[in-house]
Amino acid sequence: MIWNETKECMSRDELANLQSARLRKMVSRVYHNVEYYRKKMQQIGLEPGDIKDIEDINKLPYTTKQDLRDNYPFGLFAVPRSEIVRIHASSGTTGKATVVGYTRKDIETWQECVARILVMGGLDHDDIVQISYGYGLFTGGLGAHYGVENLGATVVPMSTGNTKKQITMMEDFGVTAICCTPSYLMYLTEALEENGMVDKIKLKKAFLGAEPWTENMRREIESRLHISAHDIYGLSEVMGPGVAGDCKFHTGLHIAEDHFYPEIIDPETLEPVKEGETGELVFTTLTKEALPLFRYRTKDLTSITYEKCECGRTSARISRFKGRSDDMLIIRGVNVFPSQVEAALLEVAETTPNYMLVVDRVNNLDTLDVLVEVEERFFSDDIGELERLSKKIAHTLQQALGIQPKVKLVEPKSIERSEGKAKRVIDKRVLD
Amino acid sequence: MITQQVSVFIENKEGRFLRVAELLKDHNINIISFSIAETEEFGMLRMVVSDPAKTVKVLKEGEYSARLTDVITVKLPNEEGTLFGLLKVIADSGNNIRYMYTSLGDDGPIVIKTTNQEDVVAALKKAGYEV
Structure with missing residues (x-):
């Protein structure tokens, strides 16, 4: 099943047209509403009119986590504060957190993207999904929560911790899918095995993210729990979980390219690398209202392919992450x-x-x-x-x-x- | 008398004391008294040696953290009640013992670290101890 066939399977040409139109609109809006970006553009002599189509994206300046910190808390917001319906934040390196905001439409986009990934992994409205990501300022819990509700499945909002209770709920409610970090699911797997619970639960799928993990871990989780495990990727600066996820073929993570434009660059030279080569993943948000970002450097190292997937989706896919271009752990x-x-x-x-x-x-x-x-x-x-x-x-x-x-x-x-x-x-x- | 004790930081791992003992042996330093205090991760080796200044130099060259601390050394006959008598003098002087250890040989001194060293030395001398 495909949640949004129009968007997820559109031809690459159509997609480029859509991306171009969205980019033009976004750049113009940012120029007029975000002083920081306007100044940056003026410094390099760039006007909104210079961005005509998606190919022009490389004229835009890069954005880093430091830019977000320098504009703490709301300096990069492109809408009046009254239009912000939600704030999230991630831990900062030297005290100050990185703050992100969402308008009502941003929340809708987010839950749309998460729903796409859940469906990509085989869920539908009959499923019962336990969210064992933390709820709060962290985007994991609420991000996944809204996606599951949007899909129409049943949410069990467990948040983190209390493994015994997690297992009880899983058994009593007949939970069929879980969203959590891969390391927590490994931990939970052990607890389930120790209590002889593996065959008593109805778990079929897992959507794992917020941490790097490997194909081996996936295979181990799948064989020990008799489930299929999917990767869900995201970062709060760009949106939260739901930016990309993998389908049943596990041949890379499909990016919601109609909302987030990916580039892979050489972190040293900042020049784009060839398709298939490893580099730093960079995202430009195409539709975000509250916190639109030009070419945000994720520091995550990966490679990209634009080939159509066996599942029928035409979206670009990124490989499993190969590390980071900074020393973040x-x-x-x-x-x-x-x-x-x-x-x-x-x-x-x-x-x-x-x-x-x-x-x-x-x-x-x-x-x-x-x-x-x-x-x-x-x-x-x-x-x-x-x-x-x-x-x-x-x-x-x-x-x-x-x-x-x-x-x-x-x-x-x-x-x-x-x-x-x-x-x-x-x-x-x-x-x- | 007040003697200079050598204190060395060692990790609580196999062979660490051995390495220090080997280093001192190689430099012909005699260990007269020693004690090891232990915590979960590290240990504190304290010793009275034949040449404290040389010991610290050798240990520092061997990349150990070592330092000299003043301690009191007292000769005490190996007889009933002598330890009691010594402890009573210290207690009566109103001082607290931080740590204390004995020597390897029969006639080696007892090593004492107290809250106020001079005070205790005076009290011991007054009580007729060979300090």
């Missing part, structure tokens, strides 16, 4: 930059000691160990003093990162160095 769904750790250590210790982040996955939950070398100047004959230092570092890091790390004090020079430079991150999680 996603730990328990939270974005963590090593620079945040550095800043927090600086706060505690005045100058940065040598440190290393060790990320691992124990019982399918991410763990973060922060190793800190006990240099001469921190060292005291008093054990209590050292333990206080360790606790203070842990507390400061928790405040800064939003997740609880385990701090380990280690001997000086014990952290691995390559060419004199300390290695900052070891990610032991297996993501192929």
Whole structure:
């Protein structure tokens, strides 16, 4: 089944015409309503009239997360605040969150895109869908929720945590599909197996996102739970979950290209790469009213294909993500930059000691160990003093990162160095 | 008397104390007294050695965090009630013992770290201890 055959299966020529028309309108609206972009365009001598069709998109300036932060909270909104019906936010690297807003029409677009992906994965209005993404400022919970309601299926809004209750509801309500992070489903799978519940539940599908995962994880989840698992991708800056998702052929994630125009660029030169080559994914929002973005750099590395899929959809497909072009780590769904750790250590210790982040996955939950070398100047004959230092570092890091790390004090020079430079991150999680 | 003790930060892992002992052996340093305090992740090795300044130098060259701390060393006959007597003098002087350990040999000193070192040394001397 296809939710919106007109849009999802339109010919590439028709699609280009639609994208061109939408881009022209969007650029003109942004120019007149967002001072930040108007100035940026004026600096490079670009006028709205210079953008005639979708091919002209490369004349537009790029947007980064920093631009959103610089305009915190509502500086990039293109509509009066009174037209905003919802705010979401994601954790910021240095205190300030990245804030996004939606008009009523944006919410409609969002629920349309999510519904497309749910149908792509084989759901219909008869399904009962458990949402085990967090509800709140994070886009996962509410984003998926509205999509399921739009489809007409039944929502079980569980949010995160309380695995025992999640399993009870799943069994009692006859839940047929779940939306959550892949690591949480792995965790849930184990709990289901331990309780001998796998054959008692009616689960058939899973829509997993907000974290990088692999084909191996998909196969493992599918065989252990006897379900089919689908990838749902998105980021709050562009919209939230629903920007792209994969169909039953699992040959890449279909992008809702009538709403989000994708480009793949070389993160160094910022030039486009050839079809099929790996680069950084960039999105221009074509229809968003509240927060339209020009060429937003996602930092996610992937490749793209424009070939028609076996499922009949003509939309471009991106491959599974191959990493990031910055050093961001996603730990328990939270974005963590090593620079945040550095800043927090600086706060505690005045100058940065040598440190290393060790990320691992124990019982399918991410763990973060922060190793800190006990240099001469921190060292005291008093054990209590050292333990206080360790606790203070842990507390400061928790405040800064939003997740609880385990701090380990280690001997000086014990952290691995390559060419004199300390290695900052070891990610032991297996993501192929 | 007040002696300089060497404190070393070591991780709570196999072979760590061994490496320190090897380093000191190689530099002909004798360990007279030692103790290891343990936490979940790290340990604190404290020792009275034949040459404290050299020990710290050797350890720093070996990339350890080490430092000198003043401790009290007292000779105590290995007899009934002597430890009680010593502890009573310290308690009566109104000071608290932070840590304390004994020596490897028969006639080695007892090592004591208290809240006010000078105060305790004076009290011990007054009570006739060989400090």
